[in-house]
Amino acid sequence: MRQITVTAPQGTAQRVLEVAFIAGATDAAVFEKRVCSKDGNERIKEVVELDCGTPIAKTFIDLLTSKPFFNRKDFSIAIRQPRSLISQGNLFRLTRPLVEPATDVFEELWQFSQITYGFVARILIGALLLAYGLVQYQLLLIVAGLLFIPLLPLMLSVGFGLWTRQWRLAAQGVLSLGLALLLLALGGVLVALLTHPPVRFVEFNSLVTGVLLSTAVGVAGGLATTDDVGRREMIGLAATAQIAIIPTWMGLCLIHGFPPLSDHPSARLLGLLLNVAAIIISSSLTYAALRIRGATLRCFKDIPNP
Secondary structure, three states: OEEEEEEEEOOOHHHHHHHHHHHOOOOOEEEEEEEEOOOOOEEEEEEEEEEEOHHHHHHHHHHHHHOOOOOOOOOEEEEEOOOOOOOOOOHHHHOOOEOOOHHHHHHHHHHHHOOOHHHHHHHHHHHHHHHHHHHHOOHHHHHHHHHOOOOHHHHHHHHHHHHHOOHHHHHHHHHHHHHHHHHHHHHHHHHHHHOOOOOOOOOOOOHHHHHHHHHHHHHHHHHHHOEOOOOHHHHHHHHHHHHOHHHHHHHHHHHHOOOOOOOOHHHHHHHHHHHHHHHHHHHHHHHHHOOOOHHHHHHHHOOOOO
């Protein structure tokens, strides 16, 4: 379910209303508001508000942002997700959770891909827990560490950016993922300096099994990010288990030495690259199958990002 508020230049509310009705909305509210700027200027704008199900919201946003008259300089759109809506609308259509508007997915993935001190701290703390769990082969510590490491949104950012041609998002996802992998390896090195060999964890999947699992994770991740009821946390844990363990294990083995019966390190690195590629490609294909339109996001090119 979505509550959508469109703030438009004076005289354009009727155009927005027409788009809403074409998308499937049954009614909408229209009113005026006074907008004050920092420089002291004031102007009157028109506001269109509608409450609708998620699929109608997606169709409305897709249509509105593709119109020639729409741009981010003159228009703004606020999309909220209420807990419930009580109206005369059909309950089945109102509560249908698929597919979320592309703008919701786009901005959520941008948030997850931002490199902040919180991002760095979460991954490094998770890497330390994970590395110690790998050395001692303590399953609870391994799971605890994986829960702190948000790798799936970074790979989904790349997949989404490639499909929608949002190259800045794809590049940001690559940058954040690269930093995350380095932090994981660093966590392994730090724990190795404080512990004694050997590294007891050696249970890795084969290349084929890893790629198949990563492909499934990519599909599930793409579905979860476009679904109001998608269980993203558990899917994120599955993706992290496929990706995060390898660089952390490599960091440990750089200090403690590689176990004699383990595969060559190059095989582990190849597995890491294949798993990452599988998640990115499968998620991108999932967004394509769900008809996420890159044209919906063209408005984000109207005003250059700083």
